[in-house]
Amino acid sequence: MQAEYPDTKWSGPPRAFGTGRDGKAVRLSVIHYTAGSESRTSAAGGAAYDKTRTDGTSCHVFHDPDSSVQEVLRANRSNSAFGEGNRLGVQHELCGTVQTRAQWLDPASDAILTRAARAVAKDCVDFGLEPRKLAWQEVRRAWTEFPNGPRGICGHHDITLAFPGPGRSHTDPGPEFPWDIFIARVRQFLGGTPTSTPQGDDDMIKVLAIAQANGNTGFYGWAYGHGLVDIPNGAELENWRGASRFAAGGLEVSGDEAGLDQLKWVLDKIAPAAVNVPGGEQLAAVVASAVDSRIAAIARAVNDEAHERSAE
Secondary structure (H helix, E strand, O other), rough: OOOOOOEEEOOOOOOOOEOOOOOOOOOEEEEEEEOOOOOHHHHHHHHHHHOOOOOOOOOOOOEOOOOOEEEEOOOOEEEOOOHHHHHHHHHHHOOOOOOOOHHHOOOHHHHHHHHHHHHHHHHHHOOOOOOOOHHHHHHHHHHHHOOOOOOOOHHHHHHHHHHOOOOOOOHHHEEEEEEEEHHHHHHHHHHHOOOOOOHHHHHHHHHHHHHHHHOOOOOOHHHHHHHEEEOOHHHHOOOOOOOOOOOOOOOOOOOOHHHHHHHHHHHHHHHHHHHOOOOOHHHHHHHHHHHHHHHHHHHHHHHHHHHHHHHH
């Protein structure tokens, strides 16, 4: 048997885990901490302990500063987050305990974050998860709206809040876990670090086309890698710069009838480009709204210029 992640060792199964997912499928990549040490042998030690412990606990993968160790295949359930979380989640145990943000970013913990982010990025690719932190309400919807509903990344605490009950009190990975850093790192593994600030909607059109051609790699990773930042649920764009540049060739849009024609062409291309791209329909709606707004602005400018000329 081989591990399902790069640079990860396969330890063999723990004492307790579940075969299959009991009618569900992966919708969540879940972050935990072990409440133990973060030494360079902690991942192997955690997997060894799970082979003998009698409380029925296990996970999919342990991550320490130097190594990652997998003990349960992702097709199966590890016993990590009660029935709902186990059936929906791939469970990642970060070797360490509750810490401040600064401590999470010290050299040892930072190395753990990187290893875990690389594995979570693979979950996103393999299971079509959005590389973003889900709110606990979305975690609940992943269960109640299955097989639809949100797909993404969460912590054990989000499972606790989404499915409360006796004995469900875990709050890991803790209130100061650097989710912003972690999610950014996941996205880097998906598509590479953006080399420049987003230039506008011409990038978006290109990304939609690229994503359509490479759909099985996941839309969100491609979007991030090609210069678009933070697309929560495919419905918002950070660093939106209006509609200054459009179309596949990155052509300048002029404030006249030619610009209107160009923008209308883009609008006609958005819906087809979004087909079969995860999150594409929501994103297309945002783009369409922006294009409509830009068209209206140019139309007003053209009319104003016509009135000025007629008044001369």
